[in-house]
Amino acid sequence: MKKLKFLAIAMFGFATILTSCSSDDNGEDPIEVEPATLSGDIKTNTILTADKAWTLSGLVRVMDGVTLTIEPGTTIKGDKATKAALIVERGGKINAAGTASKPIVFTSNQSAGQREIGDWAGVILCGKAPINVAGGTSQYESGILGADVANYGGTDANDNSGILKYVRIEYAGIAYGTDREINSLTLAGVGSGTVLENIQVSFGGDDGFEFFGGTVNAKNLIAYRCTDDDFDFEFGYSGRIQYAISIKDPLVFDNSSSGASNGIECDNGSTVDVTPVNKPVLSNFTFIGPGPGANAKHNAGVIFRKGTAFVLRNSIIIDHLKGGLELATPKAGDRLFLGESEFKNNLVFANEAAFKANDAGANFANNAALATFVTSASNGNVALTNAAAAGIMSTSLTAPNLLLASASPAKTGANFNDLTGFETVAFRGAMDTTDWTSGWASWTPGTNVY
Secondary structure (H helix, E strand, O other), X not given: OOOOOOOOHHHHOOOOOXXXXXXXXXXXXXXXXXXXXXXXXXXXXXXEOOOEEEEEEEEXXXXXXXXXXXXXXXXXXXXXXXXXXXXXXXXXXXXXXXOOOOOEEEEEOOOOOOOOOOOEOEEEEEOOOOOOOOOXXXXXXXXXXXXXXXXXXXXOOOOOOEEEEEEEEEOEXXXXXXXXXXXXXXXXXXXXXXXXXXXXXXXXXXXXXXXXOOOOOEEEEEEEOOOOOOEEEEOOOOOEEEEEEEEOOOOOOOOOOOOOEOOEEEOOOOOOOOOOXXXXXXXXXXXXXXXXXOOOOEOEEEEEOOOOOOEXXXXXXXXXXXXXXXXXXXXXXXXXXXXXXXXXXXXXXXXXXXXEEOOOOHHXXXXXXXXHHHOOOOOOOEEOOOHHHHOEEEOOOOOOEEEEOOOOHHHOOOOOOOOOOOOOOOOOOOOOOOOOOOOXXXXXXXXXXX
């Protein structure tokens, strides 16, 4: 094995302790690893090797001009006592390219069976891509992280913050108070030069993935049993995402100060008219809601509000407590009615209303008006009679199989007309007959031994 490469060992607070074992539910044999700790600012190019069990202590920052490389199969544990976070600052890069057989795992430093939601703060990437905040730049959660930490935004749409590929992030995300949270994976002003593929966030204490502006594209994302929203977009995000999964736990945990829990929450910015307009372009998502009788904090499969625009096509949205699609402000409703937004070729079921108009403007004065519009021939959405009608093999919370049954209506009906940058497939939802989660994702992170 390669050893850690850096020039200034002291700044990491490197400590060798005891020999431990590492294994997870992917069936690999345990390997002997020796522990080491990272803390403070990383100021030289650094490699984290798989032969050490790394712990993050406090705020660990990858500074401007520096690349942090993480070998496939490496485990990095966030320290609970210090609310650890990994922050890639503007101009810094992370090169975390795992493989299906050797994913990179960020998890809690608590033992198997003792891990809890919000054990550590999470991973934050900060880039130089545009955001719709006055002045073009901002600082992420300055009141939590401190002065001059996690600045983001700029004018470089092609900015490159590195690679996250075959990565799991578990038990991260802390809600410190109302509108004061850190997410499992925060993407702040991240540019399209960044690679985000095959990433699972699990048991997050706030949002799973949150995009604050930026232009980064992504594919094969999983948000599993997170507390707040699984995918959150605001401040002018304009990237494309294809193939993503949202799975809700019926229980929203009482230690959360967050609001309603949605598969997608999508806003615009400080005002409804601020530009560039928030407009995620999304296709082939599968949203599995918590089902009837879930904690009342559960809300909609997808909610669009404030001044956001959006494109959501070729997806499955089932079994959410209150709504499938919810429009929650007049401007968001107007953008859909006028064709600035799209909601097309989706299969939808919710336990209260598949299509919910909540102060969605004069064009959608009630649920029936919204339903008539989105189920028209030009939009092609279908209201299912129940969750099972989507034809997914299994929506078991602890052992999901999201492949499509042979008779599923989702096997056909996708439409990519006028969409660029997407793979053209016939099916709706995140997968058809190939399970791209196999080998690297984990549905039992609480009992994995690392």
